[in-house]
Amino acid sequence: MAQIEPSDKGGKKKKGAQKKMQIHVDFTPMVDMNMLLITFFMLCTTMIKSQTLQIVLPTNEEVKQEQQAQAKASEAITIILDTEYGDNGKPLVDAETGKTVHHIYYYEGVADTTFQTTNFLREQQFIGNVNRQAQGIRAILREKNKAVMEQYEILKQQWRNKEITKEQFDELAKQNSNDSTKTRPVVVIKPGPNCTYEGLICALDEMQINQISRYSIELPTHTDTLLLQEFERRNGRTIIRPTVR
């Protein structure tokens, strides 16, 4: 490992003169060991930290009907979430995109129990953005929350142009989404019996993306089932699948 070599500078050596020694230390084992340690640390560490999504649920205590804040029918939009399952009992994954297939059925206003309106319940999907344009359910929610989103885009532009700081932007965006003078929708998210956790998170994400400050998570009611059945009848498709679990 460490060698001491006599220096071999040519020429004759004087008798009695001390030999000059060169010291070579071989660092190869040291490097080997370091590499091993690096590998260990690289495998054991998490570089990516998880994110969190904050959520506030109402209390479970029974609230009297009169005390409940009733949303205006024109502002309400209800979305029913459903996830398709494959034959193996696992959520179905789209072969093309590699993503789980979620279906969204939504209606605006109060549920139409007379089933007279055509296309009362409509179907959508989580598509995200295509060429920076909102698609699918996002486009519908954005349209509903237009007043807030217009101001939000202006704020975003100001932030991009460095006219306001990130903190100011956050504060103003929050004020904007809670601005009661604007027409804002109230979204009721109803995860169906087959909906996965991912479906719910996607729906909550849409709320955040579209700056919707008023939303709630509820379980589907009997009326919702009837609406889905009506949808099946009109479109000649089976959309209510047996509950997987």
Added chain:
Amino acid sequence: MGKVKIKRKSTLIDMTAMSDVTVLLLTFFMLTSTFLQKEPTIVYTPSSVSEEKVPTNNLVTILISSSDKSGKLENAASVEGKLFISFTGDADSTFSSEKIRGMMLEEAVSIYNDQHKNAPVRLTNQQVAEFTKINMFGVPFSVLPEYLSMSITDRDKFQGDLTQPKVGIPIDGNKNREGRLNEFQIWLKAIYNVAQRINNEQCEGLDAEQRARVQNLYGALMRQGKGIAVKADKDTPFTVVELVFDNLQTMKLNKFSLMTALKSEDEPTQ
């Protein structure tokens, strides 16, 4: 003509520089690394656009196990929905993880014994000390003494086998906060009580810095909803997660966070 003498060159490469570089890299990894916490089961969290980071201290994590993904089990859903809890305290010693865990355990066991007078759980000091070292646990109270007497490897093996009925904190649909609580609710009540007690009692006679720390802990657990994080797999049915949400609501801990991975706004789902 004299012979041309071919000089023999040594093939030794100077590794000093290489060693310098590796040591630098090593230092970088050592300083930036946060170790993966051992969890009894692996879940893949769904992705979201939320950019808020998971806090590293003052956090209660509730892990919900997913159904079997290896395909080895006949009934994949049998291991689904098992609950595990982990308590993380402050990085500072005032409210270290060990101290918080000890307080939570003491409180939870006393609530449990109060409700199950004919079958109380007794823990020795050593078992309590063992508990303060465990990151994530999920066993019913009745199994707790046995679990805490095991060696670390046995404990991991025991907890890792989710098919056992003894693994996972029992939970049901009880909605009565004052009545007989299920075991998950007992732990939640312990969190609630400990946070209240720390806030009420320990604020007196502390300097400003310590008081700020108490406020931090209390605020995280009770008010801002940053102190309780629910971690579940993206393919877990909502009904399983909903049961946990419902229990949290019953125990008046209705502000909490959901653990997610990051994605961009353009993507529809993960």
